[in-house]
Amino acid sequence: MVDSSGEGRRGGKAVQLAESGCVKKYVFSPSGRELWTVVGSRGDLLVDDALPYCSCRHFHFRVIGGMDVTCVHLMALTVARARGLYKEFKLSDEEYRQLLGFILNDFSSSL
Numbered sequence: 212m213v214d215s216s217g218e219g220r221r222g223g224k225a226v227q228l229a230e231s232g233c234v235k236k237y238v239f240s241p242s243g244r245e246l247w248t249v250v251g252s253r254g255d256l257l258v259d260d261a262l263p264y265c266s267c268r269h270f271h272f273r274v275i276g277g278m279d280v281t282c283v284h285l286m287a288l289t290v291a292r293a294r295g296l297y298k299e300f301k302l303s304d305e306e307y308r309q310l311l312g313f314i315l316n317d318f319s320s321s322l
């Protein structure tokens with residue numbers, strides 16, 4: 212069922228993101244810490260559906276601002292997890308800060 216309110220379109224976009232391999236899971240060892248990213252139009256975004264959190268503009272301005280409940284990246288993460296569509300990478304704990312720094316740098320330069 213597709214509606215015209217935007218929710219259906221966004222759902223389609225989320226599925227498309229998941230199916231095109233945009234959702235990535237990083238597992239760090241030896242801590243076992245996990246980090247998820249979704250490739251957005253401006254690079255990798257940090258996503259966490261437990262919080263929930265996404266580092267995209269939409270999440271920061273619309274969701275945190277109370278005008279929306281989620282963003283397409285968090286929806287893509289849910290779809291990818293449910294259908295096993297994500298790519299998994301194994302990194303060492305030393306690389307955690309590096310990856311995080313890289314993503315956050317990318318994020319601040321997109322604002």
Ligand SMILES: [Zn+2]
Pocket residue numbers: 256265266267268269270282283284285
């Ligand atoms: Zn997002």
